[in-house]
Amino acid sequence: MALFELIDAAWRADDVAAKCHTVDALIPDYVALSLGESLPVAAREVPVCADVGRPLKPLCVSPAALPFRKAVDPEGRAALLHAIAHIEFNAINLALDAAWRFNALGPAFVRDWVGVAIEEAYHFSLIHDRLVTLGYRYGDLPAHSGLWQLAEQTAGDVLARMALVPRLMEARGLDAMPPIFRAFQGIGDKATLRALSVIARDEVRHVALGDRWFRQLCSKQHIPVIETYQALMTTYDAPWPRPPLNEAARRSAGFDDDEIALLKAH
Template sequence: MADLFVLLEAAWRAPSAQGKCLAVDALIPVYLTLCQDQPLAEAMYPAPDCASVGRPARPVCVPPESLPFRKAVDKDGRAALLHAIAHIEFNAINLALDAAWRFQALGPAFVRDWIGVAIEEAYHYRLIAERMAQLGIAYGDLPAHDGLWRIAEQTADAVLARMALVPRLMEARGLDALPPIFRSFQGIGDKATLRVLSIIARDEVRHVALGDAWFRRLCEAQSLPVAETYQRLIVTYDVPRPRPPFNEAARRAAGFEASELTALVGR
């Protein structure tokens, strides 16, 4: 296990999307070892400031409100929508790696879970990048926004907030976005993209569920109420609240309770 955090750092710092995916591949044997309940090394290997994370020079990041609304009505619209998804998946790789490294004190099960997520996010990125290439576009060709990673920076010293605001808020919002995205690609008969999105949709429910499970575990350890703590953290960190319409089936599968969904709809 001595190489675990060396490999994690290499993946976290890799600046290109292709290089990051290859570095994540190198983590797979370590992940399989962790799945056999091997302990972590006792010596802590602290993560650096979030600003040091490896990212390419492009895409250029702009405020979210500067990005045009994307709809898959033509080839350019499809390409733009897929580029936005690729950006989310690239950031999701970094977020999962960062959680595994930064919050390693929670133990091997936590580290294993988030390395596993990073492996799947790298797979998703590659699927989207391949589909984009078929449409004549590459990651970085269009602008994007940096909202996800800003939340990582805000929660670098607070794992409870990280679990609440990344998987349980931002990634759950991705579950809500999936039905209209599916309808857009169904409307133009883009079966190739729909196959990719189906894989991503399946896996993202599990990723949100992992974040939900760890959030609940951390709340329980501190005798905190789950729903109230979630809402308090949203206010404390001044991030956009969840807004309907919700993908209630996906959220329930990811661990949200019916009472919490009802409360969210009513806000």
């Protein structure tokens, strides 16, 4: 299959295993793009966000309806891993959607987000393997309903997409990592810590890609980075970062001290 047919097929796949399998089939195209091959023409229309492929389960509920999760007992551990698996599953769709919907930005943009999709599918499999050891599978527990919402709201604007998905939501994910690490450290679960270490390393790079593309788009439009970012969060009524921020990870991903200070002061 040609590149955009594969991206489209992976984006639409309802079945989790089929989606991950189709994303893996993108690896040769990712390598080719990384080696500087030009982008084939997208022969079909980008679908509307609502048609994205996802399984019937998990049942998606409002975040308030989800119980507080602690890793000390197996049920809490499974709930925490299930929540992470859900984030990774949505992250596959978000990365595919960016590569597909905004492909007019060129081969480097498509390469970056196809690369992210490949890593997110790997993250999903790492966490899902841990979930299976506890006797659960993805879909067995309810999950957060809001993760796709910002994708739908920003479908017409790549500047807002880069700001609000990688540079806001994924950066909030960086802030969430230290307590998750501490929880699994506390129970001595080395296998999960190993999986989380891979995820934490890759996620810094994903936020950094969003940061780089956001800065590039701002520069092209001659608009300021920090003010534009904050204005977009207000316009889209997006959730601001919640302290404590993971300042080291955010700095590695491209946030500077001034912006971190502003986010903390909000």
